[in-house]
Amino acid sequence: MARILLTGGAGYIGSHTYLGLVEAGHEVVILDNFTNARDDVPERLERISGRPATVYRGDVLDRALLDRIFADQAIDGVVHFAALKAVGESVQKPLDYIHTNVGGLLTLLAAMEAAGVRCIVFSSSATVYGDTDIQRIPEDHPRSHTSPYGYTKITGETALEQVAAADARWAVGILRYFNPVGAHRSALIGEDPGDIPNNLMPYIAKVATGELRRINVFGDDYNTPDGTGVRDYIHVEDLAHGHVLSLNALMETGESHAVNLGTGIGSSVLDVIRAYSAACGRDLPYRIVARRQGDVSSVTALPDKARAVLGFEAQKTLDDMCRSSWAWVSGQIANR
Ligand code: UD1
Numbered sequence: 636m637a638r639i640l641l642t643g644g645a646g647y648i649g650s651h652t653y654l655g656l657v658e659a660g661h662e663v664v665i666l667d668n669f670t671n672a673r674d675d676v677p678e679r680l681e682r683i684s685g686r687p688a689t690v691y692r693g694d695v696l697d698r699a700l701l702d703r704i705f706a707d708q709a710i711d712g713v714v715h716f717a718a719l720k721a722v723g724e725s726v727q728k729p730l731d732y733i734h735t736n737v738g739g740l741l742t743l744l745a746a747m748e749a750a751g752v753r754c755i756v757f758s759s760s761a762t763v764y765g766d767t768d769i770q771r772i773p774e775d776h777p778r779s780h781t782s783p784y785g786y787t788k789i790t791g792e793t794a795l796e797q798v799a800a801a802d803a804r805w806a807v808g809i810l811r812y813f814n815p816v817g818a819h820r821s822a823l824i825g826e827d828p829g830d831i832p833n834n835l836m837p838y839i840a841k842v843a844t845g846e847l848r849r850i851n852v853f854g855d856d857y858n859t860p861d862g863t864g865v866r867d868y869i870h871v872e873d874l875a876h877g878h879v880l881s882l883n884a885l886m887e888t889g890e891s892h893a894v895n896l897g898t899g900i901g902s903s904v905l906d907v908i909r910a911y912s913a914a915c916g917r918d919l920p921y922r923i924v925a926r927r928q929g930d931v932s933s934v935t936a937l938p939d940k941a942r943a944v945l946g947f948e949a950q951k952t953l954d955d956m957c958r959s960s961w962a963w964v965s966g967q968i969a970n971r
Pocket of ligand 1: 762813814815833835836853863930
């Protein structure tokens with residue numbers, strides 16, 4: 636058992652990871668400013684886990700607050716999610732992204748160093764591989780960025796690598812997510828984007844609930860089996876489990892790692908629409924529109940390193956992802 640600080644622990648991936656860590660026997664303290672999380676997430680986490688949740692409402696840029704948490708909570712390790720994550724918005728507001736994502740990480744690392752806590756799992760993204768079309772991307776693929784968001788993830792990874800290289804007491808886990816989707820099996824927590832979602836699965840979910848009319852498929856002339864974009868979708872509960880394995884490995888071995896968290900399986904936009912239609916019981920309407928600027932044809936993980944280093948293997952299928960998403964969003968509609 637360890638005591639873990641989870642920054643951004645009320646968000647989409649953070650809340651699922653909270654439950655994974657609690658299930659694995661850890662004690663978890665959440666720090667979240669709730670700018671992109673619902674106020675009722677803590678009480679939902681309490682309902683699911685049957686245990687009271689310790690939640691600090693505040694910002695990862697607030698050094699005094701971090702110092703207080705480390706002084707009060709006897710933290711052994713940190714899982715750091717708190718960050719901004721919309722690629723398009725980052726192009727409009729690069730300074731906000733650099734301030735929150737890079738500044739937040741640096742503030743956290745300084746507070747950790749001062750408190751003598753030197754174990755951290757960092758939320759990174761396949762976006763660090765930039766504009767690549769290679770099949771099944773390995774971790775040693777060169778990093779490059781195509782947006783300020785990508786820049787902040789590469790900068791964060793680089794800072795962590797340098798800290799770990801300079802001082803062997805630091806243990807750093809860098810996790811590069813492919814496309815996290817789906818919701819918790821309880822259907823009490825899930826992704827909840829406001830307005831019109833940018834990402835495919837939340838958009839499809841809103842078509843399934845009737846909030847949006849039809850899916851726009853961004854291009855059908857890619858060099859893929861059916862011409863639509865291919866991605867490596869991973870169930871958020873599998874992803875959450877990857878964080879538990881990463882943290883346990885860091886605490887057991889003290890060895891840092893950087894790994895992909897994906898399934899290694901590519902699904903096209905039409906595959907996802909078909910699977911979601913089956914999950915919700917009706918053929919969801921779509922139309923083919925122009926390609927979205929900046930999209931690449933195919934992004935899938937080479938998942939071998941996560942298996943070798945962490946024993947990680949994604950368990951859930953695309954059907955599981957769609958069914959759990961539908962259970963979550965249809966439950967939300969029913970409760971309105
Ligand atoms: C995006 C981000 C990535 C982030 C990930 C989170 C960009 C350029 N990349 O990846 O950094 O880590 O989300 O999950 O924004 N599509 C449609 N119609 C839609 C929406 C998407 O056809 O309404 C297609 C896209 O062209 C793509 C696939 O669906 O082929 C997946 O798109 P999306 O869910 O936005 O994820 P990514 O672009 O892979």
